[in-house]
Amino acid sequence: MTSPQDGPAEAARQAAALARAVAVMDRLRSPGGCPWYALQTHASLLPYAVEEVHEVVEAVESADRAGLQEELGDLLLQVLFHARLAAEDEEDPFDVADVADGLVAKLVRRNPHVFGAEGDGEIDVATVLERWEHLKRAEKPARTSALDGVPPTLGALARAQKLLARADQAGLLGDAPPPDVVDPSPEAIGETLLAVVVAAHRSGVDAEAALRRATAAWESTARTAES
Numbered sequence: 517m518t519s520p521q522d523g524p525a526e527a528a529r530q531a532a533a534l535a536r537a538v539a540v541m542d543r544l545r546s547p548g549g550c551p552w553y554a555l556q557t558h559a560s561l562l563p564y565a566v567e568e569v570h571e572v573v574e575a576v577e578s579a580d581r582a583g584l585q586e587e588l589g590d591l592l593l594q595v596l597f598h599a600r601l602a603a604e605d606e607e608d609p610f611d612v613a614d615v616a617d618g619l620v621a622k623l624v625r626r627n628p629h630v631f632g633a634e635g636d637g638e639i640d641v642a643t644v645l646e647r648w649e650h651l652k653r654a655e656k657p658a659r660t661s662a663l664d665g666v667p668p669t670l671g672a673l674a675r676a677q678k679l680l681a682r683a684d685q686a687g688l689l690g691d692a693p694p695p696d697v698v699d700p701s702p703e704a705i706g707e708t709l710l711a712v713v714v715a716a717h718r719s720g721v722d723a724e725a726a727l728r729r730a731t732a733a734w735e736s737t738a739r740t741a742e743s
Contacts, residue, residue: 558598572591595612595615600612649685662688662742663735671724675728686742688741
């Protein structure tokens, strides 16, 4: 752990390390580099990006600190690789510096309680999240629903959970408790979900597809109610 007086030195160390990572990626992708890297495209890299995210999750859930460090590096590789490919685009190029600058601008813009001039001081998490969503909607005027922007490629359960969270924030869920859930503990919910998957398997039903269809039907109803 670094002390406050080590701040500039630590920032320089991190910047130098990231610069080395960018330089290595450039070398791999440039003429005379690795032929496998030369063949890749944004589309061909997608399975690796998804896999790396899952491996980060596994490392966190298993409390594997060394594994987490390695998997975060692999995830960083995906960011650097996609940014390097984007820099080669002749019509609309951008590079890793543009990606980082965009991230910084977004974080500053969406956290005015930290970076703004209003000087809120201490505020609660609920207010932070409410502001974040409000600012995000202002940045994306093409989105007309609180449910917009949830990737359709998410797994069925992850997508349902994300949509329901958005709906809850927008007041679309109402106050009624979920049906047939007597014990809402994580363990009981997990066992209930597993039992549903077992029932689906024994009935020859694709649980993923069934949940996706049910979510789509609920989403359509929620969007109608919202409008």
